[in-house]
């Protein structure tokens with residue numbers, strides 16, 4: 001068996017030891033004679049798996065007691081509607097920052113339910129920078145302020161948490177959650193699709209400040225109501241049990257790595273190495289303002305676009321997979337989430353060096 005270095009943006013690489021443990025426990029979870037997939041979600045065994053996962057996540061992310069942690073379904077995209085339906089309350093408008101494709105999707109969906117006020121946008125410069133917060137046109141009466149801390153496709157990442165005053169701050173952290181320490185108390189809602197830093201796709205982890213529960217629109221689908229979800233321990237219906245279990249294994253792995261501070265140092269080093277290499281090369285380029293370059297998703301272009309196919313073919317031969325950039329951006333993209341070992345980044349840089357020497 002060979003394990004490749006998988007640079008996919010999502011579903012993404014998982015820690016090898018997590019997959020091994022899942023394999024070992026596949027047919028018989030700790031002497032129960034059952035796979036986790038076959039267990040009742042109401043069983044003592046599964047409730048323990050679920051509660052441990054939540055506890056470990058709380059510990060890793062530093063979630064205060066006045067926040068609920070929900071394990072919901074439908075991915076991050078379902079939250080684009082779930083958020084306005086839960087948070088608008090008696091207000092009609094919400095503020096959004098537009099920094100890329102995921103921001104735009106969130107804005108488009110919210111516009112079906114709310115008057116969306118785009119307070120700032122970096123679309124004019126191709127989403128290569130974060131608009132200066134002193135220029136944002138925020139509405140102090142908005143129901144909430146939504147932003148995307150890391151734009152997975154563009155590789156653009158905030159290096160600060162916006163100050164929303166008393167307006168609840170809502171963040172789509174799908175591709176940056178648990179990648180470094182975080183002050184949860186600055187946020188009203190944090191949500192993250194699992195398939196980047198947490199586990200299998202379909203699952204979405206939502207962190208909600210408890211005072212924001214219970215203000216949903218009356219006609220909200222029951223399954224989308226944060227309060228119903230919280231009151232039922234994320235088991236109003238059958239949750240995505242196996243994904244929850246796997247997320248729990250990833251949380252345990254992350255704790256064994258020393259938690260988010262330790263992984264944050266490694267992530268910073270991985271990103272610094274790769275951008276450092278790109279910047280010293282005349283052949284590879286990244287267009288993002290250095291301060292706002294993503295630690296998790298590193299897009300880059302080749303000086304000769306005609307060599308893209310050859311670059312990808314050569315990478316595949318070395319088991320460096322899924323480096324093709326998003327169709328809207330072109331070029332290449334290396335996603336280097338928590339589970340990507342530093343050796344994977346080194347292997348990529350080695351290959352880029354050889355390719356440049358031989359083909360540029």
Ligand SMILES: *Cc1c(COP(=O)(O)O)cnc(C)c1O
Pocket residue numbers: 010074075076077078102148150151152172173174175193194196201202
């Ligand atoms: C991947 C991603 C999404 C979409 O996640 P789904 O689970 O496919 O809905 C949304 N926002 C960001 C920032 C992402 O990286």
